[in-house]
Amino acid sequence: MSFESLGLAPFLLRALSEQGYETPTAIQEQAIPLALAGRDLLAGAQTGTGKTAAFGLPLLQHLATNSQEVSSGGPRKPRALILTPTRELATQVHDSLRGYSKYLRIPSACIYGGVGMGNQLDILRRGVDLLVACPGRLIDHIERRSIDLSGIEVLVLDEADRMLDMGFLPSIKRILAKLPKQNRQTLLFSATFEESIKQLALEFMRNPEQIQVTPKNTVAELITHRVHPVDGGRKRDLLLHLLAQDSREQTLVFARTKHGSDKLAAFLDKSGIKTAAIHGNKSQGQRLRALADFKAGRVTVLVATDIAARGIDINELPKVINFDLPMVAEDYVHRIGRTGRNGATGEAISLVAQDEVKLLRQIVRLLGRDMDIRDVPGFELQVPIRWGNSAPGKADSDMGDRGVRKTSHARRPHGDAPRHAHAGPKKTGGGRREGGGGAGQARAAQGQGQRRGGGGRSQGSSRAV
Numbered sequence: 001m002s003f004e005s006l007g008l009a010p011f012l013l014r015a016l017s018e019q020g021y022e023t024p025t026a027i028q029e030q031a032i033p034l035a036l037a038g039r040d041l042l043a044g045a046q047t048g049t050g051k052t053a054a055f056g057l058p059l060l061q062h063l064a065t066n067s068q069e070v071s072s073g074g075p076r077k078p079r080a081l082i083l084t085p086t087r088e089l090a091t092q093v094h095d096s097l098r099g100y101s102k103y104l105r106i107p108s109a110c111i112y113g114g115v116g117m118g119n120q121l122d123i124l125r126r127g128v129d130l131l132v133a134c135p136g137r138l139i140d141h142i143e144r145r146s147i148d149l150s151g152i153e154v155l156v157l158d159e160a161d162r163m164l165d166m167g168f169l170p171s172i173k174r175i176l177a178k179l180p181k182q183n184r185q186t187l188l189f190s191a192t193f194e195e196s197i198k199q200l201a202l203e204f205m206r207n208p209e210q211i212q213v214t215p216k217n218t219v220a221e222l223i224t225h226r227v228h229p230v231d232g233g234r235k236r237d238l239l240l241h242l243l244a245q246d247s248r249e250q251t252l253v254f255a256r257t258k259h260g261s262d263k264l265a266a267f268l269d270k271s272g273i274k275t276a277a278i279h280g281n282k283s284q285g286q287r288l289r290a291l292a293d294f295k296a297g298r299v300t301v302l303v304a305t306d307i308a309a310r311g312i313d314i315n316e317l318p319k320v321i322n323f324d325l326p327m328v329a330e331d332y333v334h335r336i337g338r339t340g341r342n343g344a345t346g347e348a349i350s351l352v353a354q355d356e357v358k359l360l361r362q363i364v365r366l367l368g369r370d371m372d373i374r375d376v377p378g379f380e381l382q383v384p385i386r387w388g389n390s391a392p393g394k395a396d397s398d399m400g401d402r403g404v405r406k407t408s409h410a411r412r413p414h415g416d417a418p419r420h421a422h423a424g425p426k427k428t429g430g431g432r433r434e435g436g437g438g439a440g441q442a443r444a445a446q447g448q449g450q451r452r453g454g455g456g457r458s459q460g461s462s463r464a465v
């Protein structure tokens with residue numbers, strides 16, 4: 001399948017080819033012809049699937065090939081609106097669309113909070129065709145009457161699930177009330193489809209076509225999921241230990257709170273690992289700088305909260321570490337969406353303390369696939385984890401075969417077996433970087449005391465929940 005065969009115009013094809021896009025991704029193959037035909041779309045696609053181009057290309061083609069209705073004076077009204085949950089995603093989408101529209105003249109604006117109004121007011125006064133906006137700041141502009149949305153022909157709700165999670169539903173409804181009801185195309189993209197999203201779609205879309213690139217709530221197949229049980233108080237040291245194994249590897253680390261992210265970043269930095277933090281209390285400038293430093297390799301670790309990391313576009317990030325598990329299982333899918341993109345392999349590691357066992361179960365249930373649980377030598381639990389009524393072994397039976405971890409080499413994240421290899425049923429230590437040698441062995445007996453489904457395995461063995 002080629003981009004030409006999807007019905008895209010030459011001015012877009014040229015820009016795509018210059019960006020090195022050769023073949024459309026699955027979501028692009030499905031979404032582009034439907035969107036070009038003017039259909040409303042309910043698309044299940046997470047970050048990393050190429051969703052931005054999937055809605056962006058038909059939208060740009062529409063703007064370029066359909067002339068605007070003649071307006072009665074005043075600045076030109078925006079014709080397309082893309083709503084995104086965060087500033088980072090807004091900037092990223094805006095940048096991507098500018099790249100795709102290199103051979104077009106489509107005035108656009110990117111509207112988000114946390115920065116002065118002045119610039120945005122100037123741009124809006126001059127008039128734009130395309131608006132990429134976060135709901136909060138867009139409402140500010142609506143209230144100031146600095147924006148007129150009555151000419152919107154295409155609306156995109158990008159990462160709709162996250163916008164709802166962030167409490168933007170009332171704002172979205174207020175914005176939708178300002179848009180024309182007739183002749184509007186609506187494209188809704190979401191990684192997950194909760195009832196609230198379906199309601200929104202029913203209310204505001206015209207007989208939407210549903211498309212899905214990955215089965216509901218799943219993550220890329222090429223990602224290995226590993227869990228290291230650890231005492232809460234030793235998480236920082238364990239993280240440092242894991243990161244120190246390859247100080248060159250770019251790693252995104254997720255923490256639950258803003259304060260926690262700052263403390264963790266400071267700790268890692270002090271320990272000699274170049275680290276930046278990104279969260280909602282950072283200014284827009286700081287967030288963009290941290291992201292740029294990370295992308296350029298000036299920092300190797302980026303510590304992020306869920307909301308700040310939303311939609312971060314980093315290609316082929318090999319490793320994501322969950323320092324804390326997310327409070328909402330769906331966020332695991334979003335977090336991990338940053339690795340294993342475009343067919344690359346990836347590794348997702350979660351440090352799990354006793355008080356997170358319930359969250360882990362929810363995640364496993366949502367993913368419907370196995371996780372490899374293993375102690376890290378030297379970091380075995382002082383108090384064995386209580387897995388609750390349903391020990392992971394029991395969860396295996398709940399989930400049938402899905403719970404059983406496969407240890408085939410084909411599923412290894414990298415060809416570099418010694419570094420990333422799963423220990424399988426082997427002993428600890430010897431050759432594995434995680435190996436703690438004698439000390440690790442000595443603690444093995446303790447680890448065996450844990451309740452571990454299959455019973456009495458030695459540390460380092462792989463297992464499933």
Ligand code: AMP
Nearest residue numbers: 021022023024025047048049050051052
């Ligand atoms: P997205 O899911 O829109 O955030 O896209 C993820 C990454 O894939 C971005 O860096 C895009 O530039 C890239 N990308 C999207 N579509 C293609 C394609 N057809 N070929 C190559 N790269 C792509």
